[in-house]
Amino acid sequence: xxxxxxxxxxxxxxVAVGVSIICFxxxxxxxxxxxxxxxxxxxxxEEQAAMRSAYGLDKPLPVQYAIWIxxxxxxxxxxxxxTGRPVADEVFTAxxxxxxxxxxxxxxxxxxxxxxxxxxxxxxDTIFDRLVTxxxxxxxxxxxxxxxxxxxxxxxxxxxxxxxxxAGPGGSGEWTWDYAHVRHLILPAVTLAVVPIGIVAxxxxxxxxxxxxxDFVQALYAKGLRHGDVLRHVVRNAAPTALSVMGLQLGYLxxxxxxxxxxFNWPGSGFLLSNAIFQRDLxxxxxxxxxxxxxxxxxxxxVDVAQAAIDPRIKRS
Amino acid sequence: xxxxTDTIAPDVPVTAAAGYWTGVLKRFSRDPVAITCALIxxxxxxxxxxAPYLGLDDPYKSSMIKRLKPIGYPGFPxxxxxxxxxxxxxxxYGGRLTLFVGLVPVVLAFFIGSxxxxxxxxxxxxxxxxxxxxxxxxxxxxxxxxxxxISSALGAGIVNSLVSLTIVFxxxxxxxxxxxxxxxxxLDYIDAARASGGGALTIIRVHIIGNVLGPIFVYATSLTSxxxxxxxxxxxxxxxxxxxxxxxxxxxxxxxxxxxxNPWVAALPGLMIFITSLCLNLLSDGLRSAMNVKD
Numbered sequence: 001x002x003x004x005x006x007x008x009x010x011x012x013x014x015v016a017v018g019v020s021i022i023c024f025x026x027x028x029x030x031x032x033x034x035x036x037x038x039x040x041x042x043x044x045x046e047e048q049a050a051m052r053s054a055y056g057l058d059k060p061l062p063v064q065y066a067i068w069i070x071x072x073x074x075x076x077x078x079x080x081x082x083t084g085r086p087v088a089d090e091v092f093t094a095x096x097x098x099x100x101x102x103x104x105x106x107x108x109x110x111x112x113x114x115x116x117x118x119x120x121x122x123x124x125d126t127i128f129d130r131l132v133t134x135x136x137x138x139x140x141x142x143x144x145x146x147x148x149x150x151x152x153x154x155x156x157x158x159x160x161x162x163x164x165x166x167a168g169p170g171g172s173g174e175w176t177w178d179y180a181h182v183r184h185l186i187l188p189a190v191t192l193a194v195v196p197i198g199i200v201a202x203x204x205x206x207x208x209x210x211x212x213x214x215d216f217v218q219a220l221y222a223k224g225l226r227h228g229d230v231l232r233h234v235v236r237n238a239a240p241t242a243l244s245v246m247g248l249q250l251g252y253l254x255x256x257x258x259x260x261x262x263x264f265n266w267p268g269s270g271f272l273l274s275n276a277i278f279q280r281d282l283x284x285x286x287x288x289x290x291x292x293x294x295x296x297x298x299x300x301x302x303v304d305v306a307q308a309a310i311d312p313r314i315k316r317s
Numbered sequence: 318x319x320x321x322t323d324t325i326a327p328d329v330p331v332t333a334a335a336g337y338w339t340g341v342l343k344r345f346s347r348d349p350v351a352i353t354c355a356l357i358x359x360x361x362x363x364x365x366x367x368a369p370y371l372g373l374d375d376p377y378k379s380s381m382i383k384r385l386k387p388i389g390y391p392g393f394p395x396x397x398x399x400x401x402x403x404x405x406x407x408x409x410y411g412g413r414l415t416l417f418v419g420l421v422p423v424v425l426a427f428f429i430g431s432x433x434x435x436x437x438x439x440x441x442x443x444x445x446x447x448x449x450x451x452x453x454x455x456x457x458x459x460x461x462x463x464x465x466x467i468s469s470a471l472g473a474g475i476v477n478s479l480v481s482l483t484i485v486f487x488x489x490x491x492x493x494x495x496x497x498x499x500x501x502x503x504l505d506y507i508d509a510a511r512a513s514g515g516g517a518l519t520i521i522r523v524h525i526i527g528n529v530l531g532p533i534f535v536y537a538t539s540l541t542s543x544x545x546x547x548x549x550x551x552x553x554x555x556x557x558x559x560x561x562x563x564x565x566x567x568x569x570x571x572x573x574x575x576x577x578x579n580p581w582v583a584a585l586p587g588l589m590i591f592i593t594s595l596c597l598n599l600l601s602d603g604l605r606s607a608m609n610v611k612d
Contacts, residue, residue: 018454026470137602141595143546145553146569146587153580255459259550263573274554277469289466297457 023290077287087287098268102253105192117204139198148191148263165265188264196249240311247303251296344607351603354596365412374403376410396582411563419545422482427537430487434494455488468556497529535610538601542594
């Protein structure tokens with residue numbers, strides 16, 4: 001187990017470095033001078049040169065990268081051009097809100113996805129199986145930003161049951177677990193849950209169906225095990241893959257919630273990102289994407305290690 | 318499979334064994350869901366291409382007095398948008414850019430990703446490590462995030478959307494291509510071909526491509542629906558197609574303000590994205606089972 005962990009860590013380092021290089025280069029593939037966003041249009045050449053050296057933009061790219069990543073490692077992601085506040089602070093608050101949304105969506109999606117997928121795999125080729133397959137394919141095909149709008153139309157505009165945007169009453173307050181705040185969480189969390197429900201149900205259905213057709217299931221029945229005990233073996237066999245799919249989905253939820261957060265004005269990382277895009281706030285853009293993608297890399301690592309911990313077959317290979 | 322049974326069963330008249338593609342076509346034509354979806358996608362593509370000849374209203378012609386009319390309003394079967402433009406016309410014209418930006422990146426990524434995967438899988442060793450570790454880095458981003466990151470850095474525009482979405486879909490296709498190539502590469506007949514003096518290019522062209530392209534193709538078709546949703550999503554965020562072009566994602570965005578006035582008209586562009594992406598997914602599933610490709 002320990003050697004496996006070390007191997008995975010050694011493998012994840014170059015990926016993390018690569019990810020940071022891409023985030024760094026984002027600013028430099030942007031057409032035009034990164035300075036144009038900061039400088040007034042009538043700035044003189046001397047002022048521009050002064051600004052250039054103040055931001056370190058006169059140094060060669062590798063040096064700029066080294067400075068940037070060195071500071072980032074110390075928790076300094078620069079200052080937002082639009083607000084002047086440290087990017088790290090902005091990203092931290094936003095990621096916390098996004099995590100809240102992503103976890104809530106997972107709490108809705110994973111039990112439903114597992115339940116539907118398991119039943120469909122168990123009752124393979126029945127009406128129920130076909131129904132679940134239809135639900136799953138609808139779930140993965142629906143553009144969730146549109147679904148969010150439709151849910152707002154139904155539950156906010158038509159019925160007036162739930163608020164259509166924001167993370168709480170009265171704009172940007174601290175999150176608390178009370179009715180007024182949770183009301184705001186329901187629609188975005190449900191919207192975000194639809195795609196992972198489809199994916200988890202689809203994967204688990206295929207998984208459980210495959211496991212039931214394996215020889216060892218026959219052998220267990222032949223050995224005289226009761227149905228419930230055989231089921232236990234099937235679940236144990238399906239668990240590692242199902243867990244890894246869910247872990248990855250959680251990572252996707254965090255990185256992929258940008259569209260949903262825009263629809264619901266949810267003050268998370270995606271909302272921050274779309275503001276950064278709109279204002280061409282490149283340090284903020286760079287920092288947010290770096291944190292989100294590193295979180296995703298970390299999530300992958302955790303999933304792999306957890307999978308190895310519960311599935312002895314992986315360590316051996 | 319069918320060729321083998323033909324020779325064993327004596328009462329079946331001996332005929333030439335049906336080719337692989339004949340079988341695929343036969344299985345596909347017996348799949349009503351896949352056929353229906355293929356027809357819907359075909360209809361959407363054709364109506365997008367021939368939109369100017371369908372006698373529709375001008376999709377750019379706005380009218381201040383006819384804004385946000387409901388579905389079924391005289392002269393506007395699907396109502397009008399926030400600038401009084403004909404929704405039916407804009408939805409059909411909108412298919413042009415939406416389908417173009419939604420499908421072309423997968424086609425481009427299919428060629429580029431397959432090329433990378435073939436080279437990596439065949440060459441092995443350092444070349445494989447170089448290509449596949451680079452792929453891993455791009456894979457480390459959730460696809461939505463990567464598409465948005467590249468598009469926002471490059472700025473709005475159709476070409477930039479195409480570029481960013483192509484970059485997003487190259488790594489997954491390269492991965493599938495690499496593993497398919499590596500497993501074919503390990504078969505004895507490839508060694509035999511090498512032993513008889515075949516060069517790398519000849520072996521890839523004659524012995525490998527035919528065996529790996531099917532699975533890669535089916536995998537690529539399964540990405541088209543995600544690509545559609547992402548492409549429209551970029552426009553929805555304002556970093557894809559620019560106004561006033563009709564495009565479903567962009568229309569969905571500009572009509573968001575109208576959900577209190579005329580909610581169902583505002584939901585129509587998203588419905589188009591949904592129908593298209595659903596059909597693309599079902600079509601891909603149909604192709605997968607018709608072509609006997611396993612995950």
